[in-house]
Amino acid sequence: MEAFHGLDHAFIFTRGYSSNFEIRPFTKRDENMAKILTNMVTNFAKTGDPSTKRFVWPPFKGNVTTEHVSIDLPPKVIQGELHWPNPKFWNVEADLISQHVGGDGDTNFQLSAYRRAWWALWLLVAILAIVVWGIVIYAVVSKGSSPRNKPYDNIVITR
Known part of the structure; x- marks a missing residue:
């Protein structure tokens, strides 16, 4: 591998x-x-x-290092500069990823379920926010229109 x-x-x-x-x-x-x-x-x-x-x-000695470690069994020091794999590596990697991720119906079904759950969660948050704000607005409006909340007629300010 x-x-x-x-x-x-x-x-x-x-x-x-x-x-x-x-x-x-x-x-x-x-x-x-x-x-x-x-x-x-x-x-x-x-x-x-x-x-x-x-x-x-x-x-590691900066730009003068001409060796690198291969972590394998057993680990070994390899002489020569470290080079990224050739472009073929990325083509093979992309092909492997597409085989294991894109075509699997179960994976796509699971990802769709996660997406639906995510949107359902945000819908629930929005509904709860509307309900809470509705309660707050109702409490403020009903408190302000209560007959017991008439302005005071007997307040006298003297200087």
Whole structure:
């Protein structure tokens, strides 16, 4: 499997984490990758250095760095500049996304249900706002027109 954005979540948060995907079956190799990646992330958060007991991650030296790390089993340092994948990568990625998102009737049905629920929620908010304002306006108008609220005739101001 080639890496894609967010793939690390499946290895770092292996249980009890709600993600958009999970790897099934989670093989022994995947478990080893999860241990290494979690160790690297933890070390980086603690010390600023993702190196582990078995792998030394070389520090980045700005524009003069000519090596990069391949996080694989085992992790390795690769000599040469880091290049983005060729445009073919994005074409393949877009094709995979369209296969898994666009054509699935269940996914489209679920997304439509979410959209309807969103609009229903806003309709409910609007109705509640109208009802609350109606009550406030009624209370103000009825209080002002009550016979007990006549202006006082016996107020005398002396100077």
